[in-house]
Amino acid sequence: MAGRARKRRRIERGVVLGSQITIALLVVAGMFALNAAAGKLIMPKPTDVLNQSIKMWADGTMIKALGQSVTVIGLGFLLSASTGILFGILLGGFRFLGRVFDPFVNAMNSTPGAAFIPLIIVWFGLYTEAKVVVVWNAAMFPILINTAAGIANSNKDLTEMARAFGAKRLTLFWKVMVPDALPSILSGLRIGAAIATVGTVISELTMAQSGLGGLLAAAGNRFQMDKYFAVVIVLMALGTSITALLRFAEHRIARWRVSLREGS
Numbered sequence: 001m002a003g004r005a006r007k008r009r010r011i012e013r014g015v016v017l018g019s020q021i022t023i024a025l026l027v028v029a030g031m032f033a034l035n036a037a038a039g040k041l042i043m044p045k046p047t048d049v050l051n052q053s054i055k056m057w058a059d060g061t062m063i064k065a066l067g068q069s070v071t072v073i074g075l076g077f078l079l080s081a082s083t084g085i086l087f088g089i090l091l092g093g094f095r096f097l098g099r100v101f102d103p104f105v106n107a108m109n110s111t112p113g114a115a116f117i118p119l120i121i122v123w124f125g126l127y128t129e130a131k132v133v134v135v136w137n138a139a140m141f142p143i144l145i146n147t148a149a150g151i152a153n154s155n156k157d158l159t160e161m162a163r164a165f166g167a168k169r170l171t172l173f174w175k176v177m178v179p180d181a182l183p184s185i186l187s188g189l190r191i192g193a194a195i196a197t198v199g200t201v202i203s204e205l206t207m208a209q210s211g212l213g214g215l216l217a218a219a220g221n222r223f224q225m226d227k228y229f230a231v232v233i234v235l236m237a238l239g240t241s242i243t244a245l246l247r248f249a250e251h252r253i254a255r256w257r258v259s260l261r262e263g264s
Contacts (some may be wrong), residue, residue, distance in 0.1 A: 088147025
């Protein structure tokens with residue numbers, strides 16, 4: 001049975017990979033067709049995009065821009081993750097606090113982050129600090145909401161059992177509620193990471209133009225579509241890599257939780 005299941009998984013992975021390659025080839029073919037029909041101002045040839053990508057990596061343009069964007073993403077995401085998880089634990093663990101702040105959190109979460117950019121520019125300026133604040137403001141609330149939901153819905157039986165054995169509130173948080181809420185917390189982090197990438201590009205487009213967003217703006221203003229698509233591909237690869245890392249962490253923690261339960 002185990003061998004049959006492994007074989008089925010291998011076949012499924014092969015089908016998925018084959019489908020993904022087919023879709024990628026269709027996209028490339030579509031780019032060639034649109035280029036032939038509408039010209040390079042509408043759609044560049046994939047070969048032109050590849051050549052421009054090689055040039056931008058070789059002369060350091062892409063490396064410099066990527067470093068600037070990753071710095072903003074990293075700082076903004078770390079800030080949003082730390083504050084989102086901390087406040088999520090507080091609002092999820094203390095029901096009274098959760099009820100008091102719930103409408104305010106939902107109001108902030110439902111307001112587009114771009115609406116705060118003019119205010120952030122007035123308060124923090126146009127450079128890295130302001131961009132980090134934009135990312136933090138956009139990415140924190142999904143992390144906070146997922147963390148609070150995970151803590152509030154943690155295993156009540158385990159919590160009551162720990163209380164019966166005299167566990168203190170701090171012990172309940174870190175030994176029972178937080179481990180049980182880890183899937184929700186990681187899901188919030190994955191959503192927050194994707195939003196952090198989007199927020200970084202928006203901040204780079206609307207503030208002092210730097211990083212990958214700055215390259216996008218410069219290429220778009222000059223109708224350099226080959227350069228534009230080269231930057232878009234890097235952004236897609238960056239977002240996919242961040243999501244893949246967080247999914248990997250989710251799977252590892254899920255296995256750890258299963259082994260912990262089996263051990264207990």
